[in-house]
Amino acid sequence: MIGRLTGILLEKQPPHLLLDVQGVGYELDAPMSTFYKFPALGQSVTLHTHMVVREDAQLLYAFAEKRERDIFRELIRLNGVGPKLALALMSGLDVDELVRAVQAQDTSALVRVPGVGKKTAERLLIELRDRFKAWEALPGTFKPLASEGGAQTPASQSSDAVSALMSLGYKPQEASRAVAAVEEDGMSSEELIRRALKGIV
Incomplete structure (x- = not known):
């Protein structure tokens, strides 16, 4: 199991990124909550990872903070929630917003995410309520990994x-x-x- 990687950020095209770790290029997928914190290309970054092994592929998912990875792991344990939907949820809502939505049982926050209808949102909120009891929304917990750089047109x-x-x-x-x-x-x-x-x- 690969739990953390430190390397040079070579490519970033949400939700995909390429990380050079001592000459080995790791392809990873990450939620937008992580992409917002990325440094410029060519800079070093440390990412917490979750590995999914399937019959046809070995997939790595990357997160700026352990807390983000923990949320991802909670989400994919839910019935009907795979890594793709979990990334979409974490891209549409940051961790604090997701925790607050669960605490308030706010379906409107979740239905904005593609693939999540009202019934699905209600089910997810109910299932997450018990899992998130130990979580607290802490605004400002996350800090940028580095300042953004690199010119784009x-x-x-x-x-x-x-x-x-x-x-x-x-x-x-x-x-x-x-x-x-x-x-x-x-x-x-x-x-x-x-x-x-x-x-x-």
Whole structure:
């Protein structure tokens, strides 16, 4: 089992990233909550990981904090929740927002995530309620891994943001509209994705 990796960030195209660990390139998937904290390409980063072994693949999922990985592990234990849906939930809601939604049994927060209808949201909230009793929402717990850097053109930022939303399950037109609605000059693709996710209802 691979529990943590430290290496050089070579590629990041949400939800996928490539990490060079002493000459070995690890392909990982990560939620947007982790992508928001990434340093610029070429910089070192330490990630907490969860490995899933299937008959046809060995998959690695990466998280900026242990707390994020713990939430991911709780989610994939639920009936009907696989890694893809867990990443989508953690991309649409940060850890604190997810914990607050569970505590308040707020279905409206979850139904914004692709693949989660009202009935599914209600079931997930009920199942998570007991699991999350030990959790507390602690705003400001997470800090950036490093300052964002590296120049991108506005076109590539928008394209990356739209691609990321599509990979999370949003339809192409929905993703394009969401990005266009929040786009401003000088915004990074990560900030575009963050604002677009907040704006999707």
